[in-house]
Structures are given as C-alpha cells and as structure tokens.
Amino acid sequence: MSAYAQVTPVDANGNILGGPGGRLFRDSAATVQASGTPTAPGAGAAVASVTVPAAGLWEVVCSYWLSGTVAAGDANNLQLKQGATVRLTPLPVPAVVNTLPPRLTVVLNCAAGDTVSLNAIAGGSASAVYNAVLVARQVG
16 A cells, blocks of 8 residues: 655645645635624615725625514515625515525625625614624635
8 A cells, every 4th residue: 555645735834735826825825804893883884894905805794683673674675796796685684583594605806995895775774783794705
C-alpha cells in the first residue's frame, strides 16, 4: 500500500495559488461582517450594512428576523441592496417574532468600497425590531 500527499501552493498570506486571478481566498483573509437591530426602521433605512474593501466576487450570507411587537405590514419588508441597486426584493420575513427564515446566500460582483445592505422597504411598525446579520467573504 502506498501513500501520497497533495501539496497545494499558497502565497505569503495563505491564499491558494491557481484560482481566479491566480489565487483563491481563505475565509478569514477577506471577510467583513455587521449586524443591526433598529426599532421601527424608516422606509429605505439600512438594518445592517457592510462595505467590501476590495473589488471581486463576494459571497454574502444574510440572517434576519423580527422581534418586539410586529404587525402584518412587517412581513416581507426587507430587501438586499448593493449600493443603490436593489438585488433581491422582497425577502421572505414572516411577521412572527423570533422566527428565522432560511439564511440567504448570494454572490455579488463588487467594486472596492461597495456597500451591501439589508434595508426596510416600507417603514416598520412602531414596536417592531428588525434584526439582521451580514457576513461577506471574498471568493474571487
């Protein structure tokens, strides 16, 4: 029986050589995250946002839910934006407190300095708390 090892070349930062643009990115090499919990956000207000530091492909994972006292108008009242451009709307948000919809994962082609955010579409009801977590990692 013989054994062998596969060696993967990496650069000084731990990025795997040979991927898009000559390298692949480690999870921790280029990751940004943010969270937010505004009460009764106004129409168009950001619930959570991240700014990507470098151009390229970014995998964005979004978790979001409602807490506090919610009303029917809070259901599906979120959208994903990249800068001023709406990428997904509306996002499925049940008007039930502390109920997590499935995590949303998208890959966006971003320029350096782009902001990716979860925003209220319309104003939230007076006692509704909008909760969101965004994690973006560069994948290319």
